[in-house]
Amino acid sequence: MAPMTENAVDQAALLQFLLRMGDNTLILGHRVSEWCGHSPVLEEDIALANTALDLIGQTQLWLGLAAEVEGQGGDADKLAFLRDAWDFRNVLLVELPNGDFGQTLMRQFLFDTWQSIMLGRLMKSSDPRVAAIAEKASKEVAYHVERSADTVVGLGDGTAESHDRMQAALDYLYPYVGEMFLSDEVDAAMVAAGIAPDPADLRSEYDALVGKVLAHATLAVPDGKYTHKGGRTGYMHTEYLGHVLTSMQWLQRAYPGAEW
Amino acid sequence: MNNEWPLWEVFIRGQHGLSHRHVGSLHAPDAEMAIKNARDVYTRRNEGVSIWVVEAVHIAASSPSDKGPMYEPSESKIYRHPTFFDIPDDVGAM
Numbered sequence: 001m002a003p004m005t006e007n008a009v010d011q012a013a014l015l016q017f018l019l020r021m022g023d024n025t026l027i028l029g030h031r032v033s034e035w036c037g038h039s040p041v042l043e044e045d046i047a048l049a050n051t052a053l054d055l056i057g058q059t060q061l062w063l064g065l066a067a068e069v070e071g072q073g074g075d076a077d078k079l080a081f082l083r084d085a086w087d088f089r090n091v092l093l094v095e096l097p098n099g100d101f102g103q104t105l106m107r108q109f110l111f112d113t114w115q116s117i118m119l120g121r122l123m124k125s126s127d128p129r130v131a132a133i134a135e136k137a138s139k140e141v142a143y144h145v146e147r148s149a150d151t152v153v154g155l156g157d158g159t160a161e162s163h164d165r166m167q168a169a170l171d172y173l174y175p176y177v178g179e180m181f182l183s184d185e186v187d188a189a190m191v192a193a194g195i196a197p198d199p200a201d202l203r204s205e206y207d208a209l210v211g212k213v214l215a216h217a218t219l220a221v222p223d224g225k226y227t228h229k230g231g232r233t234g235y236m237h238t239e240y241l242g243h244v245l246t247s248m249q250w251l252q253r254a255y256p257g258a259e260w
Numbered sequence: 261m262n263n264e265w266p267l268w269e270v271f272i273r274g275q276h277g278l279s280h281r282h283v284g285s286l287h288a289p290d291a292e293m294a295i296k297n298a299r300d301v302y303t304r305r306n307e308g309v310s311i312w313v314v315e316a317v318h319i320a321a322s323s324p325s326d327k328g329p330m331y332e333p334s335e336s337k338i339y340r341h342p343t344f345f346d347i348p349d350d351v352g353a354m
Contacts, residue, residue, distance in 0.1 A: 041265070041287060042286075042287075042301075043286050043287060043288065043297040043300065046300050046301050047296070047297065047301075050304065146296075147296055150292070150293065150296070154289065154293070
């Protein structure tokens with residue numbers, strides 16, 4: 001067997017991995033930005049907009065590297081604004097509708113926790129470019145998860161109405177959590193090259209962290225084992241992704257190549 | 261019943277060695293969230309290295325109507341300013 005060099009890394013698999021990371025932050029960043037100007041209080045509005053901007057900033061790094069690996073002369077903007085729904089590799093969780101404020105924050109918490117664990121592992125990636133992005137993003141995400149966890153506890157263990165809304169949000173979103181921990185041949189290639197961990201290996205740490213916060217929030221973890229999937233493989237997205245892209249990509253579709 | 265979150269006054273230290281300065285106020289359910297909100301509202305452009313928050317009701321303030329007796333007496337006492345001393349050159353910047 002040939003020694004493991006950069007050339008030995010399956011570039012097609014690396015591209016898929018980078019698209020998965022960048023599309024997660026792109027679609028969630030866009031979703032969260034939909035709250036701008038609509039949050040229940042000014043302070044939360046600004047905090048959510050900050051989170052959305054952090055996620056879009058991370059997207060520039062992930063998709064910028066993806067375009068470099070792809071080697072077709074593209075860039076992060078082209079990948080974000082000129083691909084269609086079937087080319088996106090984000091997990092279904094991040095494209096789901098915002099719902100009420102509680103549902104948005106529950107989705108944020110479920111994603112932030114996964115992302116913080118994932119980035120912790122990626123900081124030790126054999127690819128220094130991946131490790132550098134993870135290092136920068138991990139500081140932002142450490143704050144995101146602290147904030148979303150606090151809000152989940154505050155609303156879960158709040159009034160009867162806020163508790164019921166948070167439980168309903170958890171019941172709706174929980175069947176989408178499992179997709180973040182599915183593994184396929186792309187992940188196997190990343191593990192073999194030392195670039196990224198096997199997502200399945202993150203599950204026990206995730207369950208421990210999420211379980212602790214949800215218990216504190218007096219919320220019950222649903223026991224169903226069913227997992228919606230198809231986003232990260234591109235097999236099938238929900239109907240919601242098309243609607244996200246329609247508003248997100250509108251300008252580049254109507255005025256191709258427009259800049260400012 | 262009052263459903264509003266209490267008001268908090270926010271103080272931020274711009275850099276090490278300077279003191280905290282009042283920058284504004286915000287609403288939050290508790291002190292911990294007030295610090296988080298202050299981080300998001302007042303340090304977005306790298307303004308600070310430390311945040312203090314204090315619930316506004318805990319600040320005791322002088323009354324604007326007492327302005328005369330409180331502050332005017334000091335207006336005519338210029339001898340309290342240390343501006344009448346010649347500072348030797350070799351003292352340097354003070």
